[in-house]
C-alpha cells in the first residue's frame with residue numbers, strides 16, 4: 001500500500017518523536033499540543049521546560065542583571081554552584097520535561113557544564129545553553145563535542161563602547177564574540193556535512 005507524501009511525512013515525525021523521547025515526554029508533548037489548540041490557558045501551562053541556575057557567577061557586570069550588577073544583593077552572588085548530583089536529582093523530579101536550560105549566570109564558568117549537558121542528553125532532554133559569548137572562543141571544541149541543542153548568545157550592544165558601558169566588559173568583546181559565533185556556525189555546518197557523509 002502506498003502512502004501519500006503528507007502521510008509519510010507525518011509517519012516520519014512520529015518515528016522521530018518515538019526515537020528521541022521517553023514515554024512521559026511524549027505524553028507531555030501531546031498534552032502541550034492539546035493546550036496549543038485551546039489557546040494556552042496560562043494558569044496551567046503543561047510544557048514544563050526546566051530552566052536552571054547552575055551558577056551565579058558571571059564574568060560581566062551588566063547593570064540590569066541580578067547576578068552581575070555591582071548593586072545586586074550579595075545573597076544572589078553567594079549562592080553555591082549546582083553540583084552534578086543535584087542536577088541529576090532535579091532531572092529525576094521532572095521526567096516529563098523535554099528541554100533543560102543551563103542558565104544564569106554564565107554557564108561556561110561552571111566546571112561541570114558539559115557533564116550536565118551530556119547527562120541531560122542521556123535523559124533525552126533538549127539542552128539549551130544561554131551565554132554572553134565572551135568565553136566561546138576558548139570553549140568552541142567542547143561545544144562542538146557536546147550534545148548542546150541550542151546555544152543562545154546575548155550580544156549586549158553593537159559597538160564596543162556601548163557594550164563596555166552596559167556590561168563593564170572589554171570594548172573588543174562584541175567583535176570577538178561575533179567572530180566566535182561565525183567560527184562555531186562554520187564548524188557545526190562542516191561537522192554535520194561530515195556526519196551526513198558518514199551516515
Ligand code: SF4
Nearest residue numbers: 058062065068105132
Ligand atoms: S552577561 Fe548575563 S548573566 Fe552576566 S551579568 Fe550580564 S546579564 Fe547577567
